[in-house]
Amino acid sequence: MNKVSGVSVALGLTRPLLVRTVPVADPGDLLARLPQSPAFAWIRHGEGLVGWGEAVRLEVPPGQDAFAWARARLATLFAEARIEDELRVPGSGPVAFGSFTFDPRRPGSVLVVPEVVLAKRDGRAWLTTIGGGSPSAVTPRVDPGRIRYEDGSLTAAEWGERVARAVAHIRSGRLEKVVLARDLVARADRLIDVRVLLDRLARRYPDCYTFSCDGLVGSTPELLVRHTGSRIESLVLAGTTQRGADAAEDAARGAALFASRKDRHEHACAVASVREALAPLCSWLQVPDEPELLVLPNVQHLASPITGRLADGASVLDVVAAMHPTAAVGGTPTGTALELIREIEGMDRGRYAGPVGWIDARGDGEWGIALRCAAVSGNRARLFAGCGIMGDSDPEAELAEARAKFRAMRYALEGDAAEAGTPGEPDGAATAV
Numbered sequence: 096m097n098k099v100s101g102v103s104v105a106l107g108l109t110r111p112l113l114v115r116t117v118p119v120a121d122p123g124d125l126l127a128r129l130p131q132s133p134a135f136a137w138i139r140h141g142e143g144l145v146g147w148g149e150a151v152r153l154e155v156p157p158g159q160d161a162f163a164w165a166r167a168r169l170a171t172l173f174a175e176a177r178i179e180d181e182l183r184v185p186g187s188g189p190v191a192f193g194s195f196t197f198d199p200r201r202p203g204s205v206l207v208v209p210e211v212v213l214a215k216r217d218g219r220a221w222l223t224t225i226g227g228g229s230p231s232a233v234t235p236r237v238d239p240g241r242i243r244y245e246d247g248s249l250t251a252a253e254w255g256e257r258v259a260r261a262v263a264h265i266r267s268g269r270l271e272k273v274v275l276a277r278d279l280v281a282r283a284d285r286l287i288d289v290r291v292l293l294d295r296l297a298r299r300y301p302d303c304y305t306f307s308c309d310g311l312v313g314s315t316p317e318l319l320v321r322h323t324g325s326r327i328e329s330l331v332l333a334g335t336t337q338r339g340a341d342a343a344e345d346a347a348r349g350a351a352l353f354a355s356r357k358d359r360h361e362h363a364c365a366v367a368s369v370r371e372a373l374a375p376l377c378s379w380l381q382v383p384d385e386p387e388l389l390v391l392p393n394v395q396h397l398a399s400p401i402t403g404r405l406a407d408g409a410s411v412l413d414v415v416a417a418m419h420p421t422a423a424v425g426g427t428p429t430g431t432a433l434e435l436i437r438e439i440e441g442m443d444r445g446r447y448a449g450p451v452g453w454i455d456a457r458g459d460g461e462w463g464i465a466l467r468c469a470a471v472s473g474n475r476a477r478l479f480a481g482c483g484i485m486g487d488s489d490p491e492a493e494l495a496e497a498r499a500k501f502r503a504m505r506y507a508l509e510g511d512a513a514e515a516g517t518p519g520e521p522d523g524a525a526t527a528v
């Protein structure tokens with residue numbers, strides 16, 4: 096593996112990557128081909144990319160210019176690479192998977208070019224190998240066993256108090272919206288095999304982007320940006336309700352969400368932040384007047400699909416840099432919201448709510464906001480969930496919303512036991528969940 100520091104890449108001291116992409120027959124379930132845990136993944140509706148091995152790891156130094164640094168280092172690395180690419184489509188040739196901290200001034204952002212990437216999209220499949228990387232035998236998956244939950248940085252009650260404080264700040268006129276998140280710690284009997292979590296998430300949440308990057312695993316519904324040539328797409332989410340017990344309650348909840356002034360305002364803040372970030376980069380931008388409803392197995396969201404055309408040759412990481420953090424995970428105005436998050440949230444978000452995705456040598460790629468995810472290490476996972484707080488938010492309702500959002504990763508860890516309610520940690524019991 097080339098452990099690359101910025102200096103050695105810039106001076107060309109590393110050996111150029113030898114990259115070869117060839118078409119392959121349909122590999123079937125991409126996740127089933129992952130030989131071991133950990134692994135890299137970006138999958139939706141069975142399509143996308145999986146990767147393993149590490150040809151290059153770039154640890155991004157913390158700082159405001161983290162995205163620019165990463166983009167420049169990758170550009171150098173890819174420009175020096177010897178690439179044989181028979182396909183030349185987004186995601187063929189060398190690809191880096193990446194995940195950035197929510198706060199770029201915190202350490203932990205990382206980009207990895209896997210030794211092997213297997214991908215499929217639109218009826219085509221391909222395999223990219225770097226240096227000696229080759230497909231390897233798949234080791235058996237191991238279930239993590241029983242899962243026990245503990246409070247994360249704050250108890251549920253403490254977090255509810257922080258929500259009430261945020262509401263008071265909003266009512267005093269300091270800001271319009273802030274997103275507050277909480278964490279929960281899960282401990283498993285055995286080492287957590289990331290592939291088990293990915294399999295469950297991809298099956299249960301096919302409309303979401305199931306991802307894995309250097310220990311951050313989840314299934315996010317929120318596409319920050321897809322970049323294909325000069326075309327960009329984004330899916331802005333904000334405003335949430337839970338699923339109903341039956342079809343009638345489900346529809347009534349969806350209709351109430353759509354009619355809720357609080358949720359529509361919360362959503363409008365998120366859309367405005369994306370529009371403001373993208374407008375200067377685009378020659379053409381289409382933002383719908385009204386949101387639509389996105390119905391997932393655990394929650395329903397207000398959703399606005401946005402499309403645009405980039406004015407010049409910006410790469411997907413340039414667009415990510417301009418967009419992050421949107422008001423879906425920060426707030427409005429952004430600066431004041433980030434200050435308040437630092438003041439009262441009571442935890443370090445790490446890479447939760449930061450951009451996660453992949454980029455190729457042409458600058459194409461797909462990046463989501465890392466939601467409905469956990470940071471997995473050994474037999475421990477730290478789960479995250481956040482909620483947009485407005486002046487009329489109710490702490491109890493926000494706690495229930497966070498609990499519903501945790502359900503994605505609880506299902507990933509526990510499988511069907513999560514739905515049955517595991518003895519010892521049913522929803523809301525003790526302090527943890």
Ligand SMILES: C=C(O[C@@H]1C=C(C(=O)O)C=C[C@H]1O)C(=O)O
Nearest residue numbers: 332334335423466480481482483
């Ligand atoms: C912050 C999260 O989700 C975000 C917040 C939402 C809301 O408050 O309504 C909805 C979707 C996401 O943009 C999360 O899942 O952790």
